[in-house]
Amino acid sequence: MRSYDVIVVGLGTAGSAACMTLARRGVSVLGVDMFRPPHTMGSHHGRSRSVRRAYLEGSVYLPMARRAWDLWRRLETDSGERLLVTTGNLTIGPPDGPALTGFLASARTGGIPHECLSAAQIRKRWPPLAPSDDLAGGLEKEAGIVFPETCIRVFLRMAEASGATLHTDERVAGWTIEGEAIKVHTSLGSYSAGRVLIAAGARSGRLLGDTGAMLSPKRVPVHWIEPPDAAGYALGTFPVNFWQVPTEGTDDPHAPHREFYALPAIGPGGRVKAAFHNGLADGDPHHPAPPASAGEVAAIRRTLARFLPPLSGQPITSDTCMYTLTPDHHFLMGAIPGNDNVFAVALAGHGFKFAPVLGEILADLVQGRSPAVDVSFFSPRRPGKPSFDNRQTTAQGTQ
Template structure:
């Protein structure tokens, strides 16, 4: 007779691995399924580093979640013995009245987060790799930094497996449904049953959520540049993470390298639209020319011709906010997706939220902003 689990987790990237970790901490029988072998380079949870920040330009309501995520990342570090979060500081840059600067200040003030305002001249003195225009300023957050995504996923899965998590990798989920009050998941290799289900499959969520929701999968092209001059100014102790207002429609972001990969600089907006399985992962030289021109302007000590290229996915919502909550049609299914390029820092707390939702049917965290049916209401 087939085994029945308490919970099946579809997708073991940043969110799913954290959900599995929290579920195992509660003593449940859990099966995790991933179509690849996590951590892998085919989705949204790879690429050396991810930004962590608490003064949140996308809205002050994110701040309590970021604070809880910070505490949970530090707890996971202690338990795993691995370095997962490096607090190297962060700067939000742009004209003083731009959304990046004002949004960061607003959330910092609302939650009494310490920050420091830096002029273009002060930035040049403290962080000489950055070339700001005279009318630009920076909001400096000391406790911002980077997460190491592959190490985070490995830590979650290693601990969860040690506590009994079963996983199926290289196994594509074909469909799922509710049968006899429980959940049945059908894959290329088998059929699995559980009482509850978590769906956190990143760019594959549009095929799995099972209800109409406007998710847009976008292929991104992050780039890493080696230093041409003064390599020391790009070291983590002199080069904070950054988000930078470039035009009204375009922002860039980046961070230093930690293991020789170079300095990451990338556009937040733009990219090919399609499906996770249909988007081309080959990148042309024409595609990276715009970021090379920008790097030459803003970081002239980087070598624009010594560049490493990768691809990853954003899964965007129309409003840029997450999709997180109970499935609108099934009380025993929790879903997480649409992280719109700024979700990884929250993986630790979203794993906790997903475990709350499938175990208790609710969470103490305020996730009103992420209501999965908000687009149907509008």
């Protein structure tokens, strides 16, 4: 039986970055994935992901956001690939709502350059955007997007170049403890390691015993809209825009909010990407996700008609991906209860922007080092379930 220092289960966002970092540190690492990443069966596909440093989810993310931005630029140099493009990131919502107040608190705490904009100023600067007068915005100019499929390929290429062993098209069935070793059992055999990182996204639950109960897979319809004017929605013109607005059918600013986003047109055909970020249906990661329904397409069209009206009647194609939510919507990252040698990571639908720093942090945790940033807040052993609104602040399965 082949033995390694570390086995990483899942080679998506966190797993590929962790494999790369561990291998570059000289660690003997095996990475296993049931598909062939990058692929379209998880959370990391979709051509673009937003990257920003003013992070409305809370100040606990600020050091990670700063470090991630620097690492993206360093990875571009190391790989010779274009990974990150600056577009600006615009957060829109009620002036006293969680999104905008969270953005502004993060920007001010982190000393991040930003602008405060009225709805009228937003409409004038970006004509496709149509916020109502009771909304406002916060702009972080030095923010942008990364290209996830390219990033995953870079992580895996660098991991292999540094000595990692990568097995794809190999399903992990479970793991067992045998003496001082952890045995990982797959569709093609068994492997031994001193430590194991479960980074299988929405498929992690069955591999994590009781910890898996913390994870809630969600199905996310993602829509691609043909813009009426390609130049007005292009990279460098159209910012990433994240909206938190009162739920459709009410103008009460204290009613539950709906969150959605639109990203600049990229890729073949130059289509704008748009999707809801909350209010998502449960997903089954062990079966192919059904395509977006007519009702889901109609819902995004209604939202576009309110806030990005030029896009509302345009041709739409749709895809689906998965989020792996936690009870408090924050990351899960660290050793699982009852076993100091088995580690878990779940990113709650907002992790790709942090991928390179997550690779560093997870490698530190697995190696028994103290990460440069405090991640105790994300521990699977953390007490209680922090409120989402307080944003500052032996297993068997199938992967």
